Amino acid sequence: MITINENFLKLQDSYLFSNIAGRVAAFQENNPQKNIIKLGIGDVTRPLPPACIAALHKAVDEMAGDATFKGYGPEQGYEFLRQAIADNDFRARGIEVSADEIFISDGAKCDTGNIQELFTTDIKVAIPDPVYPVYLDTNVMAGRTGDYVDGRYQGIYYLESIKENNFIPDLPNKDVDLIYLCFPNNPTGSTISREGLKKWVDYAVESKALILFDAAYEAFIRDKTLPKSIYEIPGAREVAIEFRSFSKNAGFTGTRCAFTVVPKECRGFDSKGKIHYLHALWNRRHCTKFNGVSYPIQRAAAAVYSEEGKTQTKELTDYYLKNAAIIKKEITALGFSSGGGDNAPYIWIDGQGRDSWDFFDMLLKQAGVVCTPGSGFGKCGQGYIRLSAFNSLENVEEAMNRIKTTL
Ligand code: MLT
Numbered sequence: 001m002i003t004i005n006e007n008f009l010k011l012q013d014s015y016l017f018s019n020i021a022g023r024v025a026a027f028q029e030n031n032p033q034k035n036i037i038k039l040g041i042g043d044v045t046r047p048l049p050p051a052c053i054a055a056l057h058k059a060v061d062e063m064a065g066d067a068t069f070k071g072y073g074p075e076q077g078y079e080f081l082r083q084a085i086a087d088n089d090f091r092a093r094g095i096e097v098s099a100d101e102i103f104i105s106d107g108a109k110c111d112t113g114n115i116q117e118l119f120t121t122d123i124k125v126a127i128p129d130p131v132y133p134v135y136l137d138t139n140v141m142a143g144r145t146g147d148y149v150d151g152r153y154q155g156i157y158y159l160e161s162i163k164e165n166n167f168i169p170d171l172p173n174k175d176v177d178l179i180y181l182c183f184p185n186n187p188t189g190s191t192i193s194r195e196g197l198k199k200w201v202d203y204a205v206e207s208k209a210l211i212l213f214d215a216a217y218e219a220f221i222r223d224k225t226l227p228k229s230i231y232e233i234p235g236a237r238e239v240a241i242e243f244r245s246f247s248k249n250a251g252f253t254g255t256r257c258a259f260t261v262v263p264k265e266c267r268g269f270d271s272k273g274k275i276h277y278l279h280a281l282w283n284r285r286h287c288t289k290f291n292g293v294s295y296p297i298q299r300a301a302a303a304v305y306s307e308e309g310k311t312q313t314k315e316l317t318d319y320y321l322k323n324a325a326i327i328k329k330e331i332t333a334l335g336f337s338s339g340g341g342d343n344a345p346y347i348w349i350d351g352q353g354r355d356s357w358d359f360f361d362m363l364l365k366q367a368g369v370v371c372t373p374g375s376g377f378g379k380c381g382q383g384y385i386r387l388s389a390f391n392s393l394e395n396v397e398e399a400m401n402r403i404k405t406t407l
Contacts, residue, residue: 038366047317182213183215204240210239220248245258248345252297256293348374
């Protein structure tokens with residue numbers, strides 16, 4: 001008899017963004033004349049930077065020549081990309097990360113979901129609320145939680161990110177072993193200061209914990225006082241793994257390329273308390289289960305670090321940040337309080353007592369605008385909606401006009 005992993009039965013409905021896509025598709029089918037503007041999932045709308053396209057074309061041509069054709073590449077990624085990342089994203093900012101500490105992958109979603117395989121099922125996991133659902137769902141699948149009771153999985157330590165703490169969770173008041181953090185935050189758009197992040201690193205050092213730091217939105221940081229990488233904090237190399245992506249800075253959501261940084265000193269412990277280095281474990285896992293991102297895509301990603309690529313990706317993120325500023329200004333003028341939108345592409349809007357899904361339905365049906373209901377990100381998201389700045393300027397302006405009329 002083939003028996004199933006019953007942990008899957010604990011999961012709620014479908015994955016949040018599939019659920020929303022289903023509802024939007026059903027509405028569109030019944031209202032084919034309605035023009036819908038999507039400010040829901042954070043999917044980019046602008047094309048790839050020309051520097052990336054040129055590199056992609058060139059690499060595709062290489063695949064057509066006997067002398068330049070490439071078969072399997074290194075599972076961890078090609079040296080040219082790993083080195084470009086180490087030099088530009090880290091060393092140029094005075095952060096010590098070497099090329100062989102970088103693992104190229106096809107997405108931060110996959111990496112943040114897969115990394116928990118390195119740890120036992122009895123660890124205590126701390127997950128923000130609200131949160132990008134992947135961190136939570138993958139721990140449910142792995143059997144690290146009890147049942148879902150009253151909007152929460154038993155056994156998880158929820159790090160509440162609420163208005164009262166500026167959407168930056170407080171340190172846990174009991175020991176936890178694995179901590180998920182994401183800054184600039186998805187979904188709240190909040191950012192963390194160096195001092196704030198240092199408290200988490202110090203906590204992890206003292207309690208022998210590990211931080212999984214999702215920095216997928218670092219390219220939207222404009223405030224120079226804010227940390228872009230957790231490795232700007234002394235001690236973080238021993239206690240943190242960082243996740244980055246080319247999806248939001250360079251428009252690779254459909255192209256797929258990301259990377260995970262596992263410093264050589266980053267440690268875990270066996271049941272006897274002996275230290276083991278996570279770099280070796282992740283390397284083993286990556287080589288066994290992953291065959292690398294395709295050569296042309298890695299060449300396109302490396303072009304992000306060329307002079308043209310840097311200018312063009314900055315233009316892209318500036319474009320979306322301008323949208324974010326418009327959303328923020330309009331929603332504030334309507335009397336709503338909100339977070340994010342300054343150094344992040346998401347605006348987290350307090351619905352003034354409205355249920356998140358009711359607010360979602362109202363905006364979809366009356367304004368033809370798709371948002372993401374805050375409660376889909378967790379119990380603390382109830383009453384909020386998230387608007388994404390990833391769309392054209394024209395669509396964002398039109399969406400805000402419609403929202404104004406509706407509200
Ligand atoms: C989001 O909308 O939260 C993100 O686009 C989801 C993702 O990056 O997978």
